[in-house]
Amino acid sequence: MTDVQTLSDNLEADITHFLVDRLKHMECAYRYLPEDQQKAVIEDARHAARRLIEEVVQKVASDGMQVVPATLDKASNDGSKIVAPVQLPTTSEHRHALFDAVKQTVYLVLAEPEQYEDDGSGLPKPQPDQQSLA
Numbered sequence: 001m002t003d004v005q006t007l008s009d010n011l012e013a014d015i016t017h018f019l020v021d022r023l024k025h026m027e028c029a030y031r032y033l034p035e036d037q038q039k040a041v042i043e044d045a046r047h048a049a050r051r052l053i054e055e056v057v058q059k060v061a062s063d064g065m066q067v068v069p070a071t072l073d074k075a076s077n078d079g080s081k082i083v084a085p086v087q088l089p090t091t092s093e094h095r096h097a098l099f100d101a102v103k104q105t106v107y108l109v110l111a112e113p114e115q116y117e118d119d120g121s122g123l124p125k126p127q128p129d130q131q132s133l134a
Contacts, residue, residue, distance in 0.1 A: 011056060018048045031127070038126030046123060061111035066094040084108070 022044070026033075030041060058067055070086040077083075088098065 011052060014052055014055075018045075018052075035126045035129045042124055042126060057111045061109050066097045067109075068092045068094050068098050 022041070026041075030038065033041065054069075058069060061067070068088055069092065070088045073085045073087060075082060075084040088095070092098075
């Protein structure tokens with residue numbers, strides 16, 4: 001099985017679990033929820049989708065290598081070198097490999113999961129609450 005197939009299977013399972021878990025815990029069907037609860041469901045789905053996209057982009061960008069996700073604080077060029085301090089999570093799966101790599105050549109891969117995220121215009125919209133007939 002290829003890495004892409006494994007990744008596809010994992011993503012399929014993650015999305016399926018997300019959807020089924022949400023459906024199990026809903027008190028009623030989505031269409032009967034008030035507008036504010038529909039907004040919460042949409043935001044929860046968007047957050048989960050963003051997390052899945054970040055995971056997929058990381059796996060594709062890593063190409064099977066050990067990866068430690070990081071946040072680039074800034075980058076500066078003084079003419080002789082570029083300095084780019086990063087923040088790394090202490091919970092990363094490969095954090096120990098990072099310490100082993102001190103004084104060795106490492107590669108900084110710039111993966112941008114944001115390019116796969118929607119600006120909000122393609123998201124589902126909640127149905128406005130209906131006025132009471134009484």
